[in-house]
Amino acid sequence: MIDFRLGDEYEALRKTVRDFAQSEVAPVIGEYYEREEFPYDLVATMGRMGLFGLPFPEEHGGMGGDYFALCLALEELARVDSSVAITLEAGVSLGAMPIHRFGSEEQKREWLPALCTGEALGAFGLTEPGGGSDAGATRTTARLDGGQWVINGSKAFITNSGTDITRLVTVTAVTGQQPDGRKEISTIIVPSGTPGFTVAPKYSKVGWNASDTHELAFDDCRVPEANLLGERGRGYAQFLSILDEGRIAIAALSVGLAQGCVDECVRYVGEREAFGQKIGTYQAIQFKIADMESRAHTARLAYYQAAAKMLRGEPFKKEAAIAKLVSSNAAMDNAREATQIFGGYGFMNEFPVGRFYRDAKILEIGEGTSEVQRMLIARELGLP
Amino acid sequence: MPNIVVLVKQVPDTYSERKLNESDHTLDRESADAVLDEINERAVEEALKIKEASEGEVTVLCVGPDRATDAIRKALSMGADKAIHVSDESLHGSDMVATAKVIAAAIGRVEGVDLVIAGNEASDGRGGAVPAMLAELLGMPQLTHARQVTVDGSTVQVDRETEEGLTHLEAGLPAVISVTEKINEPRYPSFKGIMAAKKKPVETLTVADLGVDAGEVGLANAWSTVLEAAPKPPRTAGQRVDDEGDGGTKIAEYLVGQKLI
Ligand SMILES: Cc1cc2nc3c(=O)[nH]c(=O)nc-3n(C[C@H](O)[C@H](O)[C@H](O)COP(=O)(O)OP(=O)(O)OC[C@H]3O[C@@H](n4cnc5c(N)ncnc54)[C@H](O)[C@@H]3O)c2cc1C
Numbered sequence: 001m002i003d004f005r006l007g008d009e010y011e012a013l014r015k016t017v018r019d020f021a022q023s024e025v026a027p028v029i030g031e032y033y034e035r036e037e038f039p040y041d042l043v044a045t046m047g048r049m050g051l052f053g054l055p056f057p058e059e060h061g062g063m064g065g066d067y068f069a070l071c072l073a074l075e076e077l078a079r080v081d082s083s084v085a086i087t088l089e090a091g092v093s094l095g096a097m098p099i100h101r102f103g104s105e106e107q108k109r110e111w112l113p114a115l116c117t118g119e120a121l122g123a124f125g126l127t128e129p130g131g132g133s134d135a136g137a138t139r140t141t142a143r144l145d146g147g148q149w150v151i152n153g154s155k156a157f158i159t160n161s162g163t164d165i166t167r168l169v170t171v172t173a174v175t176g177q178q179p180d181g182r183k184e185i186s187t188i189i190v191p192s193g194t195p196g197f198t199v200a201p202k203y204s205k206v207g208w209n210a211s212d213t214h215e216l217a218f219d220d221c222r223v224p225e226a227n228l229l230g231e232r233g234r235g236y237a238q239f240l241s242i243l244d245e246g247r248i249a250i251a252a253l254s255v256g257l258a259q260g261c262v263d264e265c266v267r268y269v270g271e272r273e274a275f276g277q278k279i280g281t282y283q284a285i286q287f288k289i290a291d292m293e294s295r296a297h298t299a300r301l302a303y304y305q306a307a308a309k310m311l312r313g314e315p316f317k318k319e320a321a322i323a324k325l326v327s328s329n330a331a332m333d334n335a336r337e338a339t340q341i342f343g344g345y346g347f348m349n350e351f352p353v354g355r356f357y358r359d360a361k362i363l364e365i366g367e368g369t370s371e372v373q374r375m376l377i378a379r380e381l382g383l384p
Numbered sequence: 385m386p387n388i389v390v391l392v393k394q395v396p397d398t399y400s401e402r403k404l405n406e407s408d409h410t411l412d413r414e415s416a417d418a419v420l421d422e423i424n425e426r427a428v429e430e431a432l433k434i435k436e437a438s439e440g441e442v443t444v445l446c447v448g449p450d451r452a453t454d455a456i457r458k459a460l461s462m463g464a465d466k467a468i469h470v471s472d473e474s475l476h477g478s479d480m481v482a483t484a485k486v487i488a489a490a491i492g493r494v495e496g497v498d499l500v501i502a503g504n505e506a507s508d509g510r511g512g513a514v515p516a517m518l519a520e521l522l523g524m525p526q527l528t529h530a531r532q533v534t535v536d537g538s539t540v541q542v543d544r545e546t547e548e549g550l551t552h553l554e555a556g557l558p559a560v561i562s563v564t565e566k567i568n569e570p571r572y573p574s575f576k577g578i579m580a581a582k583k584k585p586v587e588t589l590t591v592a593d594l595g596v597d598a599g600e601v602g603l604a605n606a607w608s609t610v611l612e613a614a615p616k617p618p619r620t621a622g623q624r625v626d627d628e629g630d631g632g633t634k635i636a637e638y639l640v641g642q643k644l645i
Binding site: 008009048050054063065069 | 571577
C-alpha cells in the first residue's frame with residue numbers, strides 16, 4: 001500500500017505553523033536579522049505553541065507527537081525564515097533529544113519540561129575548532145576526579161549555546177581509551193554558568209543571523225559525575241544516531257527554504273515588468289520556477305520517506321543522508337535562482353530572497369557536509 | 385463555573401478573492417479557502433480564558449455546510465470541549481433572522497447556558513446583527529462590541545466600544561456577548577490540542593432535529609432579496625498633488641470636488 005496523504009493532525013499542525021510564520025515571523029524577522037539579534041519573543045510564542053515539545057511524551061512536558069511533526073513545523077518555519085527554524089531544530093533535535101533518548105529518568109525530569117516549553121534551550125557541542133566531519137577525532141577531554149568530571153577543551157559553531165535562556169550544553173569528550181586503542185568518547189551535560197565553562201562572543205556569520213552560535217571553552221570545568229548522559233563510552237554511537245535523525249530535520253528545513261524561494265518568485269514575477277511584459281510571461285523565467293518547484297517537491301518526498309522509515313523503526317541511514325543531500329542542494333539551487341529572478345532586488349537585504357541566499361549555504365555544511373552524506377551513502381552501498 | 389457557548393462561523397479567507405455565486409448571489413464558498421473567522425478565534429479565546437479562570441465548559445456552535453467541520457476542529461483544538469454543528473441543505477442562503485432562529489434553537493439544547501459569546505460581525509456578510517437578534521430570541525441581555533469582559537459570579541461586566549464611545553455595561557447571567565478585535569490575541573492550537581480535538585464530541589443536527597420550520601429558513605424565505613451584484617471596481621490610480629507652495633489649497637479643492645468638505 002502506498003499513500004502519500006498526511007493525517008489530519010499533521011495538516012492542522014502544518015497550517016497552524018504556517019499561519020504563525022506568515023503573520024508573526026515574516027513581518028519582523030528581517031529586522032532581527034539585520035541587527036543580528038536573537039528573537040526571544042518569537043521563540044517564546046513557539047514555546048507556547050508547543051513546538052519545542054513536539055516529539056516528546058506528555059509525561060515530560062511534551063506534545064506526544066513524533067519526529068515527523070517536528071519536520072513539518074521546521075519546513076513551514078523555514079519557508080519564511082531559517083534562523084527561527086534552526087533555533088527550533090537545534091533546540092529539539094540536538095538540545096533536548098539526547099536527553100530524551102539517552103538520559104536517566106531523573107535527568108529527563110530535571111531538564112525536559114523546561115526544554116519542551118521553550119522556556120529553556122539546550123545545545124549540543126560536538127564540532128571542535130580542529131574539525132567537525134571527523135567527529136571521532138574529538139580532542140576535548142573529561143576525567144573523573146573526586147566524583148566530578150573535569151572537562152578541558154573547546155567546541156566550535158555551537159547553536160543555541162549562548163542565549164539568555166540556554167540552560168545546558170551536552171558535550172562529547174574523550175573519557176579514556178578503548179581496549180583496541182581507539183578513543184573512548186562519552187557525552188556529558190554541562191549546565192550553563194558552570195565555572196570553567198565560557199561562552200565566547202557570538203560569531204559574525206554569513207547567514208542564520210538571528211540564530212545564536214558561539215565557540216565554547218572548557219577550562220578545568222567541573223560537573224557532577226551524574227551528568228554523564230547514558231553509558232560511558234557510548235558517546236560516539238549516541239551522536240551518530242542523533243545526527244542520523246537530525247539529517248531528516250535539516251532536510252525538512254532545507255525543503256522549507258527551497259519552497260519559500262518558489263513562493264517569493266511566484267509572487268514577484270506576476271508583478272515585475274520588463275520589456276513591456278510581466279517577467280513571469282517569459283518562458284526562461286517560467287522554466288526556472290518550474291525547476292525550483294520540482295526540486296522542492298522531490299526533496300520533500302525524500303525527507304517524507306526517510307521520516308516514514310524512521311517512524312516505522314526501520315533502518316533509515318541511507319535515506320536520511322539522501323534526503324539531506326538532495327534537499328540542501330535544492331535549497332542552494334533555488335536560492336541562487338530566486339535571487340537571479342529578483343534581479344538587483346535579490347541582492348538587497350530587505351527582500352526575503354536575499355536572506356534565503358545567505359541562509360542556504362550552511363545547509364550543505366551543517367550536521368554533516370554534502371561530502372559526508374555521500375560518504376554515508378557510498379558506505380551503505382557497500383562500496384570498498 | 386460558567387457554561388459557555390461560543391458561536392463560530394467558517395468564512396472565506398480574507399486573503400483570498402471573495403465572490404458571490406452568479407446564479408443566486410449567495411456566497412461562493414468554493415472559490416476561496418475556508419477558515420475559522422478570526423473574530424471567532426477571539427471569541428473562543430475569551431471563552432477559554434473565562435473557563436481557565438473558573439473552570440466551566442465551552443461548547444462551540446456552528447451553523448454551516450459540512451466542510452465547516454474544519455473550523456469547528458480548529459476551535460476544539462484551541463481548547464473548547466465539545467461542539468454542535470447544524471448542517472442542512474435547506475439553510476443555504478438563510479438571512480440573519482433565520483440564522484439567529486436556528487442558533488437560538490440549537491442553544492436551547494445546551495443545558496444551563498450562562499454565556500453566549502460571538503464575534504461582533506463576521507468578515508464575510510458583515511451584518512453584525514445576529515448577536516443582538518439572538519439575545520432577543522433567547523430573552524437574554526445583550527452586551528455587544530465588547531473590548532473587555534469580566535465575569536464575576538453571576539454577573540458579567542463589559543467595556544463596550546463603538547464609534548460613539550465607550551460604555552460600561554453590567555448584566556446578570558445568562559447573557560449574550562459579542563466581542564471586537566481588541567478583546568484579545570487568540571492562541572495557536574498546540575499539537576496536543578490538535579490531537580485531543582480529534583476525540584472531542586461533535587453533535588451534528590439538522591433543521592428538523594431542532595424543531596425549526598423549514599419554511600422559515602433558506603434563500604426563499606429570506607426577508608430581503610439580492611437583485612443584482614457587481615464586483616467592486618478596481619481602485620483608480622489616485623491623484624498626485626505637487627506642492628509648489630499651494631499644496632494645501634489644491635488638496636482643499638480636491639476634497640471640495642469630491643464633496644468631502
Ligand atoms: C552556523 C553553524 C551552526 C552549527 N551548529 C553546530 C552545533 O550546534 N553543534 C555542533 O556540534 N556543530 C555545529 N556546527 C558545526 C558543523 O556541523 C560543522 O561545521 C560541519 O560538520 C563541518 O565540520 P568542519 O566545519 O570542521 O569542516 P571540516 O570537517 O574541516 O571539513 C572541511 C571540508 O572537507 C570536507 N571533508 C572532510 N572530510 C572529508 C572526506 N573524508 N572526504 C571528502 N571531503 C571531506 C568537508 O566536507 C568540507 O568540505 C555548526 C556550524 C555552523 C556554521
